[in-house]
Every structure is written in C-alpha cells, then in structure tokens.
Amino acid sequence: MNRPIIRSLLDTDLYKFTMLQVVLHQFPQAHGVYEFRCRNYDETVYPLIEIHEELERELDALCELQFTQDELDYLRGMRFIKSDFVDYLELFQLKRRFVKVFADEQNRLSIRVEGPMIQAMFFEIYILAMVNELYFRRLETPEVLAEGERRLQEKIALLKQYDQQQNPNEPPFLVSDFGTRRRYTLAWQEHVVHSFHQAAPNIFRGTSNVYLAKKLGITPIGTMAHEFLQAFQALDVRLRDFQKAALESWVHEYRGDLGIALTDVVGMDAFLRDFDLYFAKLFDGLRHDSGDPYVWGEKAYTHYKRLKIDSRTKMLTFSDGLDLPKAWDLHCHFKDRFKTSFGIGTNLTNDMGHTTLNIVLKLVECNGQSVAKLSDSPGKTMTDNDTFLAYLRQVFQIPEPEAEGA
Numbered sequence: 001m002n003r004p005i006i007r008s009l010l011d012t013d014l015y016k017f018t019m020l021q022v023v024l025h026q027f028p029q030a031h032g033v034y035e036f037r038c039r040n041y042d043e044t045v046y047p048l049i050e051i052h053e054e055l056e057r058e059l060d061a062l063c064e065l066q067f068t069q070d071e072l073d074y075l076r077g078m079r080f081i082k083s084d085f086v087d088y089l090e091l092f093q094l095k096r097r098f099v100k101v102f103a104d105e106q107n108r109l110s111i112r113v114e115g116p117m118i119q120a121m122f123f124e125i126y127i128l129a130m131v132n133e134l135y136f137r138r139l140e141t142p143e144v145l146a147e148g149e150r151r152l153q154e155k156i157a158l159l160k161q162y163d164q165q166q167n168p169n170e171p172p173f174l175v176s177d178f179g180t181r182r183r184y185t186l187a188w189q190e191h192v193v194h195s196f197h198q199a200a201p202n203i204f205r206g207t208s209n210v211y212l213a214k215k216l217g218i219t220p221i222g223t224m225a226h227e228f229l230q231a232f233q234a235l236d237v238r239l240r241d242f243q244k245a246a247l248e249s250w251v252h253e254y255r256g257d258l259g260i261a262l263t264d265v266v267g268m269d270a271f272l273r274d275f276d277l278y279f280a281k282l283f284d285g286l287r288h289d290s291g292d293p294y295v296w297g298e299k300a301y302t303h304y305k306r307l308k309i310d311s312r313t314k315m316l317t318f319s320d321g322l323d324l325p326k327a328w329d330l331h332c333h334f335k336d337r338f339k340t341s342f343g344i345g346t347n348l349t350n351d352m353g354h355t356t357l358n359i360v361l362k363l364v365e366c367n368g369q370s371v372a373k374l375s376d377s378p379g380k381t382m383t384d385n386d387t388f389l390a391y392l393r394q395v396f397q398i399p400e401p402e403a404e405g406a
Contacts, residue, residue: 179349285315
C-alpha cells in the first residue's frame, strides 16, 4: 500500500494561502464551483478514468489532514499572513463531501468541487498533484527516472552557463519553481528544487510550494491566481468593475506586500484599461500567463511610459509554458527596461520524457453565477456558460477569436 500522496497541508502553492486570507477576511460567505479539465485526453497513454478508485482513496486521506503546530508557526512567521488567519487554519480540515469524482457521458474522469470558497479554493493543487502522480506511477521504470535525471543535469549546466553570463550591474535573471500542480512526484519536485538551489542560488529564487520552501529553507513565492479575480465577476460589483474591485481588495489586504498583478483574466488590453496610475504605482509589477509574452511585455512598457512611470522600477513575471532558454531570451529582451522573474512549472518538475498531462481545476461558478477567463491563448478560455462568455466579451470590448483554420 502506497503512502498518501499529500502528507502535509503545506504541500500546496503559496497563493492558495494569500488568496484564502482575503476570502476569509472580505467575503467569507462566498460559494464556488470548480471543474476538472484535461486539455489533452487524446494524448494519454491510458484513460484517466482508470485512476478513479485510487483518487477517491487519496481524497479520503487528504481530508484527514490538519496543520501541525510547527507548520502554523512557519505561516505565522510570514509578515503578510495575519494571526487570525493562522488561528483559523489551526481548526481547518478539508471536508470530503465537497468533492465528487465520477465518469462523464464519454467515460472520462470528471471532478467537481462545490462548497464555500474557503474550502473549495483549497482543493485545486492537491487534486491536480494527485491525478498526476497516480497517472505517472503506472508508467514509471528505471529508464524514466534516468531520463529525468539526464534532463535535469542538462538544465543545471544551462543554469550555470546563464549565471556566468550575467552582468552584476544589470537586473538579475531570476527563476522559481511553479510546478507543484503538474509534478511527477513530491520526491522528484524536491530533488529538482534542491538541485537548482545548490547549483545556482543567485538565479534560483524559490518555489511556490510552501512545504518544500519550509523544508529546504528557501523562499516561498506567489501572489494571486485567476480564480481570485474571477470570483469578483460574481460578487457585489458591476461586471465592468470586477478587475478594479479585485485589485482594490488585494491592496486593502496586503498594503503593498505581494504586489504582482495577474493580467490575463479578460486579456491584457482590457486589463490595462483598468490598471490606471493608482494601481500602476501601488503594484510592483505584472504577471504574464497567456498569449505572446513579447507582445504582452511591450504593451506593459508602453502603458508604464504613458503613465510616466519608470518601468525599470517594475517587475515582469512570466509563467506561461516556459523552459530555461525561453526564460533567458525574455530576460535578455526586457532586462534594460524591467526587472524580470520567471516561474517554470511542468518543464522543471515533470520533464521525464513522457507526454505530460495538461490538466486544470478551474473556478466556473461563484455564488450561483457563471464566471469566466477570456484568455489571450486559444484553448485556455475557461467557462461552462457560452452566453456569459459572450456578455463578458461585449462588456470588455473583446472581439471573438478567429475560428481555427480561418
């Protein structure tokens, strides 16, 4: 019998804690629905539905976990985590009744999380990590691990090369691990993070995984995710004002900490229309997660310039499908105008030679209303309500995407 995949509630990304704290303080009564999607079912080696029973058992084990005193003390030590939130987490336990796993009409794996946001929001990373590990566990051979190690050593050699090429008078090349949700296993993620940190401490600035940050004594990284901004589409604000309301709520909570804003819930153009001088001064920078990163960065530069803000004081964080060469090229392109940092996920924690799973567990409803993400990348738009999607496009003046092949 294998040990449970998730053995600590800290084994998730920092932004779950930072977002949950705002939910608890500002809209604790909010209710959410999250749905699982696999964007590449056709590329799986065997049907994901085969892990159904094992996943049920993993969820049972997850819902037994509570935070230990040591873990709570670690969270209490972060200056942006408030003591009342840690007091709440001391009593916290995930409730099994909020998660349903089943086969859809096409006999594909379906997962639905429905319940209070202060519960529902917390399931995502755990569930995605479980699905990944259960799926890849059946494919493991000594050759797979050897290939993973070979690829890791290639990356470390590349990191050291970039370290040598850096000019100490220029903004540094900074890389973090964002790969918890799509990792091969926790042990492999730890091996990668530890190896990167040992090889190039000047470049490797931390991990989104709070458990590993605590264990390895490195910085936990994270601010907000799409679900935080999306929730405001269904809270008590006009739809047109949801981004401003979400950013305002974040500023109210963190007073200057955690100042990287996510820009692609309804696309960069619509975001910048709301990101006025007030927010541009308050936030330290922006995060890219879909669309062409060069086009996006140039738009950010033009925006800051128009507002007469020195872009060199701001940070661009990139986190969309990166590997080290892509990150280095982006750094070289923007380093004279911005500070840059890079969150690399799947390519760090699950580069074993297999085709990886492209899986998400996304917020599709809040307080009984549809919410949506209008991505700058085809295929990343996420909703279960096309009527609402059309309305969102209209409100934010976003054209329909061209049909594929057009």
